[in-house]
Amino acid sequence: MSVESFKRRGAFIVTFVVIGVVTLIMFNSCNERIDAGYEGILVKLYGSEKGVQDVSLVSGRVWYNPLTEEVYEFPLYVQTINYESFTVNAKDGSVFNVDPTLSFKVKDGFSPGIFKKYRKDIKEITQTTLYNYIRDAFRIEFNKYTTDSIISNREKFENAIQAKMGDLLNKEGFLLEQMTSGISYPESITDAINAKNAAVQQAMRVENELKIAQAEAKKLLVLAESEAKANELRKQSLNSLLIQQQFIEKWDGKTPIYGNAPAFFKSVD
Structure with a gap:
């Protein structure tokens, strides 16, 4: 084999190896797996169809030309x-x-x-x-x-x-x-809210205290009215005979030192 033939053969082998390596690299880089829970889209980078294809790519392995296309994944989960x-x-x-x-x-x-x-x-x-x-x-x-x-x-x-x-x-x-x-x-609004709530609570407390005072006053008024009515009834029932009877019940039978002894019965001539 001549030197020239050997060189041509060597160049062919190198070219073949280079093509094989490039093909292998492209083979590994021109496909992508779309995982479950994702949606893949194929994007055209050049030509009249530049943009997004009409068909969405589902889960699985997607083949594409890395020189003119790109693949994107969009997650479908929350x-x-x-x-x-x-x-x-x-x-x-x-x-x-x-x-x-x-x-x-x-x-x-x-x-x-x-x-x-x-x-x-x-x-x-x-x-x-x-x-x-x-x-x-x-x-x-x-x-x-x-x-x-x-x-x-x-x-x-x-x-x-x-x-x-x-x-x-x-x-x-x-x-x-x-x-x-x-x-x-804002802090100013928070302070205003707190002040307003405090005022409302204070007003409710005053209102409750007023209700209690009114209830106590009403109670005292009812007692006073009851006592007045009782006194009026007692006053009406205190006639002369009742007074004499009470005196007899309480008299110890002794003649008073000063004054005349009370006459219980009117003398009859």
Whole structure:
């Protein structure tokens, strides 16, 4: 074998090995397994079909061209996110602190549309888009209520926030499972509430004391009226014969030293 033939053969072998290695690498990198609980989407990076295919990829192994395509996974299970707190103004200008927690999930089959609209994976959408939705929902509802109405209608206010957030997420391909607002009142409002509660309690205590005093006065009045009636009856019953009878019952039979002895019976001539 000539040197030239040996070189050509060696070059062929090297080329074959390189092609084999590249093929093996591409083979290992051009497929991805979509785990259970996730929904996969195939994204075209170039050409007239650039974007998201109409068909959502289900769980299983997905084959794709890594040079022109990408595969994304969207979780279908419920996710709970505790967002950073922020402040919102009520209708009358009071500042409230909100520390929201959101539990949601991607609606089955909606992941392609979500990615096509936002061009982001679920983590980035959760931290940016959904967070902005929450802030807007609270801002809109807070602007409808004064401070007193928020405090007096806390449950109604919370339900309105959750309903609005549920509608927003549903339109975007998400399902709202639960949301807590974590609203905390400004210190000045808390002090005012405490003062108001103290005043109410004081008023109730005074009212109770007044009721007790009125009951005692009524009791004394009833006793006084009863005593007066008894005295009146005794006065009416004290005639001359009754007085003589009482005197006889209490007289010890002795003649008084001074004065005349009482005459019990009138002398008859």
